[in-house]
Amino acid sequence: MTDYFAPRSLLVTGGAGFIGSNFINNFMAGNSGCRVVNLDALTYAGNLENLRAVENSPDYRFVKGDICDSELVAGILEKEKIDAVVHFAAESHVDRSILGPEVFVRTNVLGTQVLLEESRRHWQSAQVENFRYLQISTDEVYGSLGKTGYFTEETPLAANSPYSASKAGADLLVRAYHETFGFPAMTTRCSNNYGPFQFPEKLIPLMIHNILAGKPLPVYGDGLNVRDWLHVKDHSLAVETVLKKGGIGRVYNIGGNNEWRNIDIVNLVCSLMDEKLGNTRCTSNALISFVKDRPGHDRRYAIDASRIRSELGWEPSFTFERGIDETIDWYLANREWSAKVTSGAYRDYYRQMYEGRQ
Ligand code: NAD
Numbered sequence: 001m002t003d004y005f006a007p008r009s010l011l012v013t014g015g016a017g018f019i020g021s022n023f024i025n026n027f028m029a030g031n032s033g034c035r036v037v038n039l040d041a042l043t044y045a046g047n048l049e050n051l052r053a054v055e056n057s058p059d060y061r062f063v064k065g066d067i068c069d070s071e072l073v074a075g076i077l078e079k080e081k082i083d084a085v086v087h088f089a090a091e092s093h094v095d096r097s098i099l100g101p102e103v104f105v106r107t108n109v110l111g112t113q114v115l116l117e118e119s120r121r122h123w124q125s126a127q128v129e130n131f132r133y134l135q136i137s138t139d140e141v142y143g144s145l146g147k148t149g150y151f152t153e154e155t156p157l158a159a160n161s162p163y164s165a166s167k168a169g170a171d172l173l174v175r176a177y178h179e180t181f182g183f184p185a186m187t188t189r190c191s192n193n194y195g196p197f198q199f200p201e202k203l204i205p206l207m208i209h210n211i212l213a214g215k216p217l218p219v220y221g222d223g224l225n226v227r228d229w230l231h232v233k234d235h236s237l238a239v240e241t242v243l244k245k246g247g248i249g250r251v252y253n254i255g256g257n258n259e260w261r262n263i264d265i266v267n268l269v270c271s272l273m274d275e276k277l278g279n280t281r282c283t284s285n286a287l288i289s290f291v292k293d294r295p296g297h298d299r300r301y302a303i304d305a306s307r308i309r310s311e312l313g314w315e316p317s318f319t320f321e322r323g324i325d326e327t328i329d330w331y332l333a334n335r336e337w338s339a340k341v342t343s344g345a346y347r348d349y350y351r352q353m354y355e356g357r358q
């Protein structure tokens with residue numbers, strides 16, 4: 001483990017997305033005085049309303065732009081005297097990657113290479129004494145498990161979807177920049193996240209959204225695929241822990257030992273929704289509809305997170321019972337948020353708040 005690192009000027013990419021915005025909100029609440037620059041292209045998944053809590057802070061700056069734009073990235077690194085990069089920006093949905101892989105390669109592979117290259121130049125030009133680059137990756141780069149076993153950091157990469165292949169490509173570039181140039185990079189690989197501000201195309205928010213709309217709840221294949229779920233706040237704290245205490249060149253798996261079969265998650269969401277909505281006559285699980293399986297659907301993910309626990313002292317704080325309950329309450333209290341992101345109306349927020357101001 002290296003010494004404690006306290007960033008003074010942090011570049012976060014993809015900070016208007018689900019995990020990036022949760023990270024910025026949590027990080028800024030606990031690290032006043034550290035500047036945070038959020039670079040986000042505002043694709044369909046980016047929503048600045050997620051950042052209302054910090055948008056007026058003098059320590060926060062939003063830049064609308066593409067991580068593939070090397071001039072823009074170089075300019076931010078220099079002008080803002082960035083001493084740490086946390087790279088969340090990505091195309092993140094497996095189903096979309098099956099329909100159109102190209103943008104996944106562009107953003108996830110080429111975008112990462114641009115960030116690495118500009119960060120390396122910035123670091124080497126001695127503008128900053130101490131520098132950290134943190135790649136936010138996923139357990140999906142390891143492929144699929146059978147009924148038993150866990151992914152460790154030594155598990156070979158065996159990505160199966162265009163999404164996970166593009167993330168694995170990026171991870172290898174990060175590794176190469178460390179090995180070749182001594183670039184101070186680290187990587188985290190987390191299991192499936194859930195929590196507030198998740199776009200309702202991913203399993204849990206989609207089920208909540210469809211129950212509210214009375215629409216079918218599509219369960220792929222036999223519904224017995226297993227995912228390992230972690231609350232986004234626990235992921236955010238793990239990222240902060242690695243940024244401050246992680247070893248240069250190290251990879252850290254992040255997960256909370258919380259495996260669920262998809263059908264069990266869907267049934268759980270249905271029963272919690274019924275309870276909260278006071279449904280007595282009809283039950284939400286009548287909406288469950290088994291549909292054709294996702295091509296190349298990974299059967300099981302499960303993370304061995306003992307390295308981050310033992311070396312860096314990180315522990316998840318949410319039980320799943322509490323996390324899922326609070327998440328459903330959040331979506332029920334923020335129906336307008338879901339309505340706006342599914343209709344596209346959230347884009348008006350950017351126009352009102354930012355256009356003409358930069
Ligand atoms: P998300 O899709 O909610 O957000 C992605 C963000 O990146 C959006 O704000 C989008 O506008 C931005 N973006 C996309 N392309 C860009 C580009 N070219 N330039 C600048 N910004 C761009 O994703 P998420 O679920 O928050 O995931 C964030 C990161 O965490 C990703 O790298 C993902 O691979 C990783 N991850 C996600 C999960 C999960 O369960 N969601 C689990 C493990 C790891």
Ligand code: TYD
Nearest residue numbers: 094192201202203206218219220225227262
């Ligand atoms: P998802 O949230 O897309 O995350 P990932 O594919 O990155 O794990 O899907 C989680 C699991 O839920 C996955 O096994 C696919 C399944 N799934 C469904 O059964 N129905 C759905 O409508 C969605 C979106 C996912």
